[in-house]
Amino acid sequence: MENARLQTVLEIHGSLGIESVRELASGFSRAIRETGDIHVVLSNISDIELTGIQLLYAAAKEAAMAGKRITFSGILDSRITIKLASAGFLKEPLTDAADLHKRLAGFPVPEEAK
Amino acid sequence: MIDKFRTAFKEEAEELLGQLENALLEIESSPEDPELINAAFRAVHTIKGSAGMFGFEAIAQFAHGFENLMDLIRNGKLSVDKEIVNLCLRARDHIKQMLGEDGKPGTELTIVSESLSAEIRAITELKTVEPSGKIHADKVLPPSAGNAAEKTGAGSDGVPGNRRETDDSSPAEEMTYRIRLTPSPEICRDGTKVLKLVQELSGLGDCTSAPNVSLIPRLSALDPEKAYCNWDFILTTSKSVESMREIFLFVEDKCELAVDRVYAADGNEAVKKLGEILVDRGLVSRDTVTDALQSGKKLGEVLVENKVVTEQQLGAALAEQEHFKKVQEKRAEPGMSAASIRVASEKLDFLVDLVGELVTLQARLSRTGAVLGDSELNSIAEQFDRLISQLRDNTMSIRMLPIGSTFNRFRRVVRDLSMDLGKDVELVTDGGETELDKTVIERLNDPLIHIIRNSLDHGIEDPKMRVSAGKQRKGTILLSAMHSGAHVLIKVSDDGAGIDVEAVRRKAVERGIVPSGQELSEQEIHQIIFQPGFSTAPTVTSVSGRGVGMDVVKREIDTLGGTVLVSSERGRGTTITLKIPLTLAIIEGLLVAVGSEHFVIPLASVEGCIEIDSSLVDGSGGRDIIQYRGELLPFIHLRRFLSVPGESPKIPQIVIVNALDSKVGFVVDQVIGDNQTVIKPLGRMYKDVDGISGATILGDGTVALIIDVNRLAMAVHQDSAGRSKAG
Structure with a gap:
């Protein structure tokens, strides 16, 4: 985790699921509490599960309530994005995570950004 | 009529047994892949169900025990090892044999049935743990449309136990279902991969998935390991409700699955209006819809403004409407009504024969036109010629099949033979999608088996020798196919010891195949292995060594109008290339x-x-x-x-x-x-x-x-x- 101006960059490695979600939740909480916007790098995630995607939504909801936003970057593994599309979180699979916060169904954004 | 159905069952069962074999072979290297395990389970389950339905009682009975074994594996109560895969493969082979006897096994097969069933029971009884005691929570809601409840097999109360089971295995008409999946909050804690299950469900057909993300709390209120989401799906599929339930079978006590058929199979029903969908979903009454429509505003907006429905509920209803529109559009596309049909191969052969007769007749017509110098007849002959050419190309293309199905059969051959020979060999295939005339494919089976057996026995060294030669312990046989003009090149390459040219020459001279002292090029020496009775193997094994086989390869490929080429490098391996014409008709x-x-x-x-x-x-x-x-x-x-x-x-x-x-x-x-x-x-x-x-x-x-x-x-x-x- 590194601080860059008013943005915290979180780089997630490995599987975004039950095995890592508690630790990541603490990381998100700290980042939202301590700094401005949060940028999440997803290029190194190998899998995603329900707890992982829920965490991203919950963090975005928390951030939005604090007037902050969560953005993403990284090239997504096709299996991950197909999985998200099959589950209806995405309308269709996407490769570049840069637009993920705009493309995830009902993804929370700060009030002023709407 | 019954015979027709029994034949259809046998054809389908053969296919399922092929899929089962592939899945089992893959499970051996990926024993925890749930998709493979589910695929194997479904194959056994479907065979069991269909066998009972079409009077193959012995198969149904045997498959029942086999299914129990697969169920333990898929519930994680039995871990898969080589022994279990062996047992499953034997059980699969046994079903195949029973099918061959028309489902009425003789004494010998009955004894095998009993012995295999006992082996399976010994494992299942040992491993069976006490049932959870919880009642499966899924329910099939009475569908809104007319007599749909009867068609889905759902009883009036929607309780699974009261419904008449529909044929789960036989291909059914497409229907559209509304599905609500509600995972229990604790489902993720034991590692259950909910998204994977959801993906599997949506893979059953055309699916629109709508997760209810509004249930996810803000981070400060989140228990990260808890499941909050639920889903509404609209699924158009030819699969049965049972297939949907099966996906969640091993988490049945941790989620609720409600399935409601909403549209008829023929797809002629008009797309429902939003109000109707909301009423069907039990979210609003008809009166509320009528009142809201009188405001002159959009129905959805009014209902959300008045807090009659949530945005999420409205979104799911709109998604349903959109889904059905898409399905109807797809059905309206030409050629979409039936993606494929099953036709007996004899009928195709007969069609090709008829086309052949037409081609011959057309040549006669053209010739007669030319002899008579009749311009009108010539014009007809030319048009006829064009049509016949198209008909010929089309008919021939129908007979083209991907060679991959044949390739898959060899995986089992390689597995079993390498075990027999104490070798560790992997079969890698490439170009399985390459198409060839079905008669050519059928005739390639034996030559390819001979070549692969030969590679396994003579080519690939035993693990010790490989390691001492600085190679990987596991040998590889690469089976590949590719088009080359009007031919297909099929290559069998191994990374074994290669052909010992001197040993071949020596043996050829000893056996009088080649006169002593005759100069031979390396390629000519390689061709000696195709001579009848030729073998360099010092001992005869059950696999090879009798010198019968490679000459059969040559003869068969010759009769196919193809050629066999050999290239080999000592210590590096051998490649045998078969160059086969695309068609023989x-x-x-x-x-x-x-x-x-x-x-x-x-x-x-x-x-x-x-x-x-x-x-x-x-x-x-x-x-x-x-x-x-x-x-x-x-x-x-x-x-x-x-x-x-x-x-x-x-x-x-x-x-x-x-x-x-x-x-x-x-x-x-x-x-x-x-x-x-x-x-x-x-x-x-x-x-x-x-x-x-x-x-x-x-x-x-x-x-x-x-x-x-x-x-x-x-x-x-x-x-x-x-x-x-x-x-």
Whole structure:
């Protein structure tokens, strides 16, 4: 985790699921509490599960309530994005995570950004 | 009628057994892959269900125990190891054998059934833990549309126990279902992969998934390991409700699955209005909809403003409407009504025969038009010709099948034989999508088995030798296919010891196949392995060593009009390449005349034609060699080789063909032109005629013989070599 101006960059490695979600939740909480916007790098995630995607939504909801936003970057593994599309979180699979916060169904954004 | 269904069941069961075998072989290397385990389970489950339905009671009974075993595996109560895979494969083979006996096994198979069932029971009874005691929570809601409850098999109360089970396995009509999945909050804690299950469900057909993300709290209120989301799906599928339930079978106590069929199978129902969908979903009453519509605003907006429905509920209803529109559009597309149909292969063979007769008749029509000089008849003949060409290409394409299905069978062969031989060998396949005529594919099975067995036995070294030679312990056999013009190249490569050229030569001399002291090129030595009775194996094993096999390969490939090439490097491995024509039914040929006889040379082998003065090709000058595009090529006189009486014309023609990986020339009197050649087999009396592979009927009703290009090329080379030595 590194601080860059008013943005915290979180780089997630490995599987975004039950095995890592508690630790990541603490990381998100700290980042939202301590700094401005949060940028999440997803290029190194190998899998995603329900707890992982829920965490991203919950963090975005928390951030939005604090007037902050969560953005993403990284090239997504096709299996991950197909999985998200099959589950209806995405309308269709996407490769570049840069637009993920705009493309995830009902993804929370700060009030002023709407 | 019943027999028809039983035949359909047997065909389907054969396919399922193929899928089961593939899944089991993959499970062996990925024992925890739930998709593979589910696939294997479903295959066994479907076979069991269908077998009972079509009167194959013995199979149904046996498969029941097998299914229990698979169920333990998929519930994680039994871990998969080699022994379990072996048992499953044996059980699968046993079902196949019972199918072969029309589901009425004789005494011997009944004993095997009992013994295998006992083995399976010993495992399942040992591993069975007490049931959870919880009642499966899924329910099939009474559908809104008319008598749909009866069609889905749901009872009036929607309780699974009260419904009549629908045929789960047989292909059904497409239907559209509304599905609500509510995972329990604790479902993720034991590692259950909910998104994977959801993905599997949506993979059953055209699916629109709507997760209810509004239930996810803000981070400060989140228990990260808890499941909050639920889903609404609209699924259009030909799969049964049972198939949907099966996906969640092993988490049945941790989620609720409600399935409601909402649209009829024929797809003729009008797309429902938003209000109807919301009423169907039980979210609003008809009166509320009527009132909201009177406001003049959009119905959805009004209902959300008045907090009658949430945005999420509205979104799901709109998604349902959108989904059904898409499905209807798709159904309206031409050709979408039936993606594929199953047709007995005999019917296809008959169709090809009929097309062959039409091609022959068309040639006759064209010829008659030309003889009579009737322009109207010629015009009809030309149109007929175009149509026949299209019909021929279309019919032939129907018979084309991907060779991958044959490749898959060899995975089992490699697995079982490598175990027998104490070797560790992996079969890797490539190009399984390459298409070939089904008759060619059928005839490739035996030659490929022989080659693979040979690679396993003679090619790949045992693990110790491989390690000491600095190789990986596990050997690899690569089976690949690719198109090359009108041929398909099928390669079997191994990373084994390669052919010991000296040992082959020595053995060939010992057995009198080659005279002692004769100079042979490496390629010629490689070809010796295809001689009948040739083997360098010091001992005869159950796999090979009797010298029976590779000669069968050569013979079979020759009869297919193909060639076999060998390349090998000592210590690095061997590659055997089969070059096979795409089809054996109707080919493009080059019609030539020798005296009063006509012959057809397969056009795919023809490189070019040249005219030459007879004094240069009469053979009196010694060797029959011509210069063609800077190359010196040997040639042969078809007239002499085939003993056609008469004199050659003053200026004969030479057809240059590509065969056995080199070019040779065939001297003919006249090249007539291309000819759509319907291949007819030679009768039993003529099957051994040297240099001829078949016959065809020409437009005037006469018979033309089809030249066996490989055999003639071999004769040219032998003739040329003989003259060299004599010279």
